[in-house]
Amino acid sequence: MKHIARKRFGQHFLTDGGIIGAIVDAIKPEAGQAMVEIGPGLAALTQPLVERLGHLTVIELDRDLAVRLREHPHLSVVESDVLKVDFRALAAQMLANTAGAVASKEKIRVVGNLPYNISTPILFHLLAQVDVIEDQHFMLQKEVIDRMVAKPCTSDYSRLSVMLQWRYDMANVLFVPPASFDPPPRVDSAVVRMVPLATPPQLNVKTLETLVQVAFSQRRKILRNTLGRWLEEKGFAGNFDVQRRAEEVPVAEFVALAQAV
Numbered sequence: 001m002k003h004i005a006r007k008r009f010g011q012h013f014l015t016d017g018g019i020i021g022a023i024v025d026a027i028k029p030e031a032g033q034a035m036v037e038i039g040p041g042l043a044a045l046t047q048p049l050v051e052r053l054g055h056l057t058v059i060e061l062d063r064d065l066a067v068r069l070r071e072h073p074h075l076s077v078v079e080s081d082v083l084k085v086d087f088r089a090l091a092a093q094m095l096a097n098t099a100g101a102v103a104s105k106e107k108i109r110v111v112g113n114l115p116y117n118i119s120t121p122i123l124f125h126l127l128a129q130v131d132v133i134e135d136q137h138f139m140l141q142k143e144v145i146d147r148m149v150a151k152p153c154t155s156d157y158s159r160l161s162v163m164l165q166w167r168y169d170m171a172n173v174l175f176v177p178p179a180s181f182d183p184p185p186r187v188d189s190a191v192v193r194m195v196p197l198a199t200p201p202q203l204n205v206k207t208l209e210t211l212v213q214v215a216f217s218q219r220r221k222i223l224r225n226t227l228g229r230w231l232e233e234k235g236f237a238g239n240f241d242v243q244r245r246a247e248e249v250p251v252a253e254f255v256a257l258a259q260a261v
Contacts, residue, residue, distance in 0.1 A: 014044045014113055014139070016180035023191055024048045026173045027111055027137045034094045038082050038112030038122070038138075040069060045113065050074050057094055059085055059112075083118070083125050091132040107134040116141045116185065123148075123164065128205075130167060136194040137173075145172050145190045157247045159216040163209065165251045166201065168194045201255050208258035215246040215254070223249075236261055 014020060023045060029035060029052040040046040040058040042065070050056040050072070057076040060066045066079040076094075078085060091108045110133055114122055119140050126133065140148075143156075149170050150156035164170065174191040178184040215227040228242035238260045240253075 012113075012116075012181040012183060012185045013041050014176075014180060015182045016176075019174075019176055019180045020044055020048060022174055023137070023139070024052070026191060026193065027109075029053050029109075033109055034091070034107075035109040035111060036087075036090065036094070038110065038114060041065060041113065043069065043072070045111070046072075046075070049111070057090070082122055087126065087129040088132050107132055109134050109136075111137045113139040116144075116187070119144055120160065123160075127164070127167060130196050133196060135196070136168075137191060138194070139176060139189055139191050141185075142175070142188040142190040145192045148192060152250050153248055155247075158219070159212050162212045162251050162254050164194070166203075166208065166255050168196055170194050201259065203255060203258045207261055208254065211258060211261065212246075212254055215249070219246050221245065231261070234261055 027049070029049050031052065031054050033053055035049065035053055035056055037046055037049065037056060037058045040060055041062075046056060046058060046069075055074050055076070057078065058069055059078045059080060059082050060069055061079070061081050063079065066077050069075055069077045078090070087108070087110075091106070094108055095106055110126065119138075123138075126136065144160075146156045147158050147160045148164050149172055150158065150161045171193050172190050173193050176189040176191065178186070178188065180189070211227060211230065214230045215223060218226050223242040223244055223246060227246070231240065231242070238257075240257055240260075
């Protein structure tokens, strides 16, 4: 029986063979690697991945799809909302079953065609567990990826840019048009590569999160009116130019400010 895409799960199934091949080539899966796929759907990306890996763990919320996926002899199926998955526990379980050099890294690779309606919460859920992740490759709405990789002084530079760039090296690696899906989404898509920094800056993530949120709360206004007041309340006595807009401040300066505060 044909599976009908469910709007409440944000399902758009990838069907373009050329795009699927390009995504797999960008991921570069190797035999024996511990990899998790989020939202495998009808297994368009799953099958070519598992053919190279030998085994793949998938996270699927849709019960009907999970039943189908369990019939595959080389898949481990986690039937769950990805936002409820403990990736540290999952990594420990996967790596315990992985022999050789790959297991010595004690990290997993994560891939997926993320539901557009909850893509940002998923990114932050993984950010909180990034210490067990080697890299991430995700298909997302193109405008979200544009914000993720944006540079300062551009219209796409945002809170999302800062909160991901302080921890990842990221690149937009592939454009995916709506016609590559069934049903076609109303937006363009793209694939992003996210590699956690080997030596990330030491800081209080909550502090960075708060000050960045305050800074971008009124992104068109000078920071004196938003972040400047917040810093005064914190008794900050250091130097930070608040005569700028949030979109003009590089990630490194936000990081340095969080460390100083």
